[in-house]
Amino acid sequence: MEIVRLPEPDEFGPEDRKIFDNTRHWFGIDFVPKMSLVLRMRPAIGDGLTQASRRAMPDRVLTRGQKELIAAAVSAMNVCEY
């Protein structure tokens, strides 16, 4: 159980909800990931990390699939169930 209350997506402003729409589209899902909610709770931090992720994750030299594999490997090594 989370140690902070995560707001519902509709508790955020229109700009944040636009970001959530992009996130749902990017991942092909119909909900907002909890990490996205966390990042929008602290925009001063979340904006930079979101920008870095948008820079790092698309197909470039490595494919997005390869990058998601890296993310999964790092998560497994850190035993991060989320």
Place this chain on the structure above:
Amino acid sequence: MTNNLNSLADGVRCPLDFGASERRPLLALVEPDAAPPEVRAVYDEACRFYGMDRPPAVLRAMAGDPAFLRGVWSAVRAAFGEPEPGHAGRLDRLTKEVLALAASVTAKSEYGVDFHLREVRRLGLPEAGVLEVLQVTQLFNGYTKIADALRLAPTDFAPLARPKDADPMRPG
């Protein structure tokens, strides 16, 4: 396999194979000219596999027991080799080395980072690609810490249907 090898290499302070290193190993490494034939056979395979003139220090560190060395090396070859014909969609060797580099950075393995950084470059990954590996590794080492610190519960994803024989490593 990456953690398997890195744990020994860093644990007994194997000298780095490529970068400058003042590490002195805590046990005697079996050098090729002193190795019995069965060990030399593994060394020769490893040198060909990695394009090296001298076998990796981590193999020399475990060569005091040739049977053990052969077992581990067989597993390394199976894990890191190119997929056999007829296995489309399996990971290619460069992708496996990319994952090994990410794992080594995550585990803070000096030996592993030195080894796999050289290997991804040798296999053709340009510096822009190396940066991408490090960027994704850095980001997700951070995200996993945030998720754990806040105890974010995982989301249950419905299983995705995949087209038969789809290659997940190619952009759609």
